[in-house]
Amino acid sequence: MALLRTVDRTLDGPWEMIVSGPGACAEPGDLDTLTGFIPAPVPGTAAGALRAAGRWSDREPRPLHGSDIWYRTQLEGQGREILRFEGLATLCEVWLDGRLLLASRSMFLAHEVAVDLDGTHSLALAFRSLAQDLARPHKRGRWRPQLATPGSLRHARTTLLGFMPGWCPSVDAVGPYRPITRRGEGGRPTDIDLRASVEDGTGILAVRLSFPDAGGPVTLHCDGRALGLTETAPGRFEGRLALPGIALWWPHTHGEPRLHAVAVEAGAATFDLGRVGFRTITQARPFAEGLSLAVNGVPVFCRGACWTPPDLVGLPGDRAAYAPLLALAAEAGMTMLRVGGTMLYEAQPFHDLCDEFGILVWQDLMLANFDYPVDDPAFRTALDSEIAHLLDRLQTSPSLCVVGGGSEVEQQAAMLGFPESVWRATAVEAMLREGVAARRPDLVVVPNSPSGGDLPFSTNAGVTHYYGVGAYGRPFEDARRAEVRFASECLAFANVPEPVALREAGLTDPREPAWGLGVPRDRGADWDFEGVRDHYVGTLYGIDPETLRRDDPERYLTLGRAAVAEVMEATFAEWRRTGSITAGGLVWLIHDVAPGAGWGVLDVAGRPKSAWYALKRAFRPVQAVLSDEGLNGLHVHLLNETAHGLDVALTLTFTSAIGKVAAKAERTLSLKPRAAVSLSSAALLGRFFDATVAYRFGPAAHALAHLRLDRADGVPLAEAFHFPAGRDATPREIGLSAALDQDGDGFVLRVAAERHALGVHVVLDGVGRPSDNWFHLAPGGDRHLALTGTGGRPSGMVRAVNGSEVVRF
Known part of the structure; x- marks a missing residue:
């Protein structure tokens, strides 16, 4: 059931943490023999605490899964309280005054424990060695994926982040990474089931809740309207409030993402139940013909990216961490973000902000590539609880629209040659559909990503991970020839960050060995995604990227940035044209997980790359x-x-x-x-x-x-451009100019060119960014670019890929 958050108090310590050998301390009393505790923020991770204490290296992350990690704090209070643990990664014991309260084996489940307090108490959390648990004998799956190791991860309910060599740093997720809260018993409604729907244009708000202490009538409030709830059993209240003419929730590109506050009143007390949005989500065609979504009856071309956590080390889950990335997603015109099965479930503020920004959310179960033991009753029970917890927590979120059974599970088996009877994830799909029918019947269920065709990765059915244009080096025409219906992943490149990011990371020369550490590759492949980018540099500009890399590394990086922008715009132009059968495309990924030329359209610090600017135009x-x-x-x-x-x-x-x-x-x-x-x-x-x-x-x-x-x-x-004879990037005089003007409290840069200017880009000397970058100018054309975040009068330079001028401003 949806839970009240406003009355819970965060148990933020102060906490302290220590890393010990596996099994060194059987119980909290043994901790007195250890020295070396450090302050540890909660919510947070052990890696984050070590980083704050100056004991962490991003270049050489400290392995943590092979150790036991203890957290402890003092808890003061009187009477019975409920302790709630939102997320414990991953094998965790909770001890109060030396007594074991809870043992959790999943980082994806929340737990509540009732405790009786009488003064000052000692609370300790023991995160046991995951590596030792994974090393125990486990039943092997029918296949072993290349994505992540070890194979025993198929039995663990933990994130695959940190276990995927080739593109993800080996940062071990350990600790109370989500909030720990406390609240008193009684005095407020509980077991709240709150559902918003739309029937024939009328908003319907249905509620069921328990409130034994109500002491009288209970009234539901929303949108300035009220309904007295009926007591259907002692302390149990229900009601259905009709709201004709209610303002609907829309994706931000199609309308206003309107949210409405909900509260219940009992006597003199009013309890905040959060906000709801009223909208419908339907499929515009059968799934077998390709996923296509309509919001409030209007087809929406879903475009955006696959999500990555804001910080791989600390795994923050607060608004401050999410807001900058989601603001950039909205600014770029993204209508959907997919939280894939290789990641982790994001905290409530992520979904609250998506509700506010008007960004649809596709949420996968945290299942990816492995042959999961769904025939094991314990695993099925844990996964069923995980589904229920996810849907209950997001019960009132209008941005949630799709839930998927995981990432590339079916594809992995099918590509290894198994028949459909093996690769089809029927058990997980059935569990997910049952959970959605009971808790969020307004959602669309996708069995797996990809899925839906003769083979799960067929491009012309269901949903696909489309890398024809991209990893497979296909020409732009393949985006149409492949008959892509909905690309839940696409267009992965080693996207080169802007110069400031490369300087910060010490990665200014692509010829140095360190450069390759930031370039993603699929494990086991003899190519990487820099080679993919270079292929399109050669195709678009008719040059040999390897020779250019050796002789002129700066121009090599410039053309790499420009090429990715061209590919992004060209592909989405094809998919969005009138008559296209494509209903969505989600770029892999939104944000780098490490410094360097990663998959993200934003760098590791959340700054836009050329790909982000291209998507902003394309979307x-x-x-x-x-x-x-x-x-x-x-x-x-x-x-x-x-x-x-x-x-x-x-x-x-x-x-x-x-x-x-x-x-x-x-x-x-x-x-x-x-x-x-x-x-x-x-x-x-x-x-x-x-x-x-x-x-x-x-x-x-x-x-x-x-x-x-x-x-x-x-x-x-x-604007749009077409180059019938290709793109001539030969530097020449093009009459490029730039003039900086002050506009109120901000600055505007006017960029113009006498001849055609290809890949015009602005590089600021300090902080800030232009409103657009890596764009083209027609002969005699100009652009007015707002400069934001500069902190004062900015300076910098403007160049074009085909221009010999370097224009300072």
Whole structure:
């Protein structure tokens, strides 16, 4: 049942911690023989405490799973209280005054224990060696994945983070990483079941709760309306409040993510039950034809990224840790984040913020790649409790929309050649569907990610992990040819951070051996994701990346940043065009877990990389894209996902690199709410023009097609570019200029170019960032970039991939 959080007090110590040999202390009394305790924040991890004490190295993380780790504090109070442990990683004993209260074997379950207090008491937590437990004899699975070791992890309910060599640092998650709270018994409602739904446009808020101490009528309040609850049994109250005309919750790109406060009143006391959002989530087509979601009856192209924890060492779960990353996700136009099965369940503030920002959440069970022992009653019981705990905790979260049975379990078995009778995860799917039906029937269940086709990783059914464009080096056209229906993972590259991040990490030279430590690779593969990025550098710019890396490492990194941005925009332009069958794409990953050129579109400090800027352009709710339709010409696609109509002006210009106009079309039109419009270049121009250089009747008349979409009042909305002869990155004079102006309390950088400018990028000398980066300029074009977070008058430089100028400002 959903639990009140506002009346619980955090048991934040002070706590102290010590690392000991496995089994060195059988009980808390043995700790008196040890020295070397250090302060330990709770919630927190042992690694985080060691880092705070100056005993931690990010380059050489200290192994912790081979040790026992003890936490202890003093607990004062009188009378009976409930201690709640939100998350204990992973094999934990809880002791009070030398008496064992609790033994937990899962970091994914919360526990409550009633205690009788009388003064000052000693509370101790013993985190036993996970390595010793994994080394015990275990029944082997039918397959052993390359992703993580050891194979006995299939029996453990712990995160795979730290166990995945090749891309994730070996940081061991140990400790009370989620809050420990205390509360008194009685005096407040408990066993709260609160459900928000929409029926025929009317919001319905149904509640059941226990309140033996109510002492009279109990009233439910929401949206300025009230309902007296019925006492259906002694101390048990129920009610169903109808809310006609209630403002619905929307993804932030499609409307306002409206939340409504809920409270119950009993006598003179009012109890906060949190906030709810009213929305519907439905599948727009059968899952076998590809996952496609509609929110409040409106189809939503789900775009975003796969989530990673804000800090792998401390595993923080507070608003301050989540908010900057989620704010950047929203700014980039992301409508969905997927918490995959290789990660861990994020804390309540993550979901609260997603509710507030209007970002949909796809939540996997923490199952990935392994042949899990679902035939073991103990494992099934633990997993069933895990599902129930997850759904109860997120019972009122409107952003939660999809729950999945884990990551690449079916794919792993299928790729090893097992038949469907083996790779199909029917047991987990059945458990998940049963739990969702009982607790969150409004959610969509995905059996596994990927799943749904003849093979679980088929691209043209269900959901897929699409790496055709990307890891498999396929051309851009494969994004259409593969008939991707929904990519719950895609577009993984070794994304190069901006220069400031590389300087901080001491990774400025890609030729040095240390550089490779930050480059992700799939374990067992003879290639890495830097090679994937380099493939597209060569394809896009016609150069040999290895030679460039050796002779000009700075330009090698520049072209690497530019190439990733190009691939991101081109792929999502294909998937979002009118007529596309693709309903979503989630980039792998949102945030680096270590310094270097990792998978994240944000670096380890949460700063945007070139890929983030590209996604911000690709994910615009009001968007203009171009698609090369060969002999059918160039097609313009205009998208308006918002709830409001727009009067717009469209300009499509075909020019040479120096700006000589070969053809031009202008048109004004009205975009209806939630509408898309597709127009061919022939229709816009009113005559034949070889817009895609497909007919080749003599030399091409243009080198660049530029689409610009403006609001009727002249405010720019979106741009798109098409390069029929490819991207010429040869440096030359392009007339690049930059001027810095003050705009109120902030600064705006005006960037312009006389010729076509490819991959224009701004590098600030200090802190801060531009509102856009790694973008193109049409000949004679300009951009006005807001500079944020600079702390004063900024300085820096502007360059273009194809420009020889270095412009200081």
